[in-house]
Amino acid sequence: MELNCEGCAACCMDWRPLLEEFDEGDGVDRERRDRSGRRPFRDSDGDGDGRDPLDDDPNFVPLTRDEVRGFLDDGMAGALTPRFWHAREGDEGVEIDGHTLAAVAGRPAFFVGLRKPPKPVAPFGREPTWLPACVFLDPETLQCRIHDDDRYPAECRAYPAHNFALEHETECERVEATVDRGTERLVSDEVDVDTDSGGLLLGTQAIGEKLFCHPRPDALEGTIRRIAAGEPTAADRAECLAVAAASSPGTLATSDYHYEEAKERALESVPDADGNASWVGPAIREWHRRADDVGERETEEGRADLAAAVELSRDAPETPGWDALE
Numbered sequence: 001m002e003l004n005c006e007g008c009a010a011c012c013m014d015w016r017p018l019l020e021e022f023d024e025g026d027g028v029d030r031e032r033r034d035r036s037g038r039r040p041f042r043d044s045d046g047d048g049d050g051r052d053p054l055d056d057d058p059n060f061v062p063l064t065r066d067e068v069r070g071f072l073d074d075g076m077a078g079a080l081t082p083r084f085w086h087a088r089e090g091d092e093g094v095e096i097d098g099h100t101l102a103a104v105a106g107r108p109a110f111f112v113g114l115r116k117p118p119k120p121v122a123p124f125g126r127e128p129t130w131l132p133a134c135v136f137l138d139p140e141t142l143q144c145r146i147h148d149d150d151r152y153p154a155e156c157r158a159y160p161a162h163n164f165a166l167e168h169e170t171e172c173e174r175v176e177a178t179v180d181r182g183t184e185r186l187v188s189d190e191v192d193v194d195t196d197s198g199g200l201l202l203g204t205q206a207i208g209e210k211l212f213c214h215p216r217p218d219a220l221e222g223t224i225r226r227i228a229a230g231e232p233t234a235a236d237r238a239e240c241l242a243v244a245a246a247s248s249p250g251t252l253a254t255s256d257y258h259y260e261e262a263k264e265r266a267l268e269s270v271p272d273a274d275g276n277a278s279w280v281g282p283a284i285r286e287w288h289r290r291a292d293d294v295g296e297r298e299t300e301e302g303r304a305d306l307a308a309a310v311e312l313s314r315d316a317p318e319t320p321g322w323d324a325l326e
Contacts, residue, residue: 002188003160003172006322008180009123009142010171011059011159013133014116018126018179051085051102054228057132059171061155062111062210064201068244069262070151077266078281079135082240083111084227094217097225105252107213108220112244114153117284118291120303124180128303130291135280138311140303143319145311160186162200209249214240234281238266279314286310 053060060083063071071080085102087093093100094108101108116132119139136145146152155162160170172186201210214220223236245262246254269277287310312318 004183004185004187005142007123007125007142008172008175008185009121009133009137010175010180010185011156012137012142012144013119013121013123013131014056014058015123015131015175015179016058017131018124018129021179051088054084054086054099054224055081055230057083057113057116060111060113061134061153062113063153063155063244064210065208065212065244065247065249067151067153068112068241072241072245072262072265072269074151075265075269075278076151076280077238077241077269078234078278078284079114080112080241081115081232081237082227082244083113084108084224085110096217096220097222097228099224099228101224103217104207104211104213106217107215107252108217108224109211109213110240110244111211112241115284117287119287120306122303124175124183126179130294135284138307138319140307141319141321143321145317145319147319149317158200165200205250207249208247208251208253212240212244212247213252214243215252215254234267234270238263241266279311279316283311283314283316 062083063080068080071077084099087100087102091102094103094106095101096108103109115135117135118130119133119137120128121131121133121137121139121142122128123142133139134144137143138145144152144156160172163170170186176183176185207213219239223232223239226232226236242259242263243254246256246259248254269281290306290310
């Protein structure tokens with residue numbers, strides 16, 4: 001499979017606001033269906049079976065237990081966030097904060113993925129726009145800051161092979177059909193699904209490895225309300241990260257020792273009075289502050305200056321730029 005990623009990063013951000021530029025007469029076929037029969041511009045952004053997530057991230061990147069542990073070891077709990085789902089109609093779920101959550105054996109099920117703060121990005125040759133973008137996305141180069149790092153998620157490394165395995169449309173194809181028409185993003189769709197989609201983890205094999213199950217639903221009271229409102233606290237995230245890190249692949253069991261250790265590390269990653277912490281958490285807060293102050297479609301400085309001020313000044317890894325990759 002060959003991709004043309006320069007100037008895109010559609011899989012790393014929520015670019016749906018750019019679709020507002022199009023109207024019903026723009027020639028975009030919103031009724032077209034992907035390989036699974038879904039209509040990506042009409043149907044729900046949920047999982048396709050009625051289990052819609054509480055959050056609104058269309059490109060959520062689920063991490064494995066070991067990846068969660070790795071980010072915690074690096075003091076990067078601030079980069080991570082949980083995803084819960086509404087129970088499918090007719091299924092038994094767990095009621096918390098007025099939401100009926102999808103659950104396994106009475107335990108609310110969730111993913112852990114990467115957060116998307118607002119950043120001034122200019123994909124597809126457009127003017128800079130504040131869009132939710134991956135915490136590790138360099139808003140200037142539209143490259144991943146950890147692409148060559150051991151922490152680079154397997155889900156990102158495999159993209160878009162998992163889409164092909166699930167017969168879902170790729171972000172490459174979506175942008176080709178809408179906001180980036182005339183540019184070939186999915187250069188070659190030849191993929192060995194059996195080889196390239198390793199780590200997909202479906203069904204029971206996902207439990208404890210990528211799909212985590214909280215053993216104490218009562219501990220999530222208040223947390224679910226804040227997650228649904230898009231306002232989870234560091235403590236809310238730490239609770240879920242600790243359960244994920246304490247999980248055992250293939251079972252519902254959790255380790256009390258690993259839970260306590262992971263929760264302590266997650267809370268330690270919150271900046272103290274002296275500002276000691278990974279660059280991730282402070283950068284996310286700064287992006288939110290600047291987006292609120294500047295406005296949705298404006299930038300007060302050049303993107304390079306903003307990226308330097310918000311991320312590089314806090315020792316975020318630099319990206320090579322596209323010329324270096326030619």
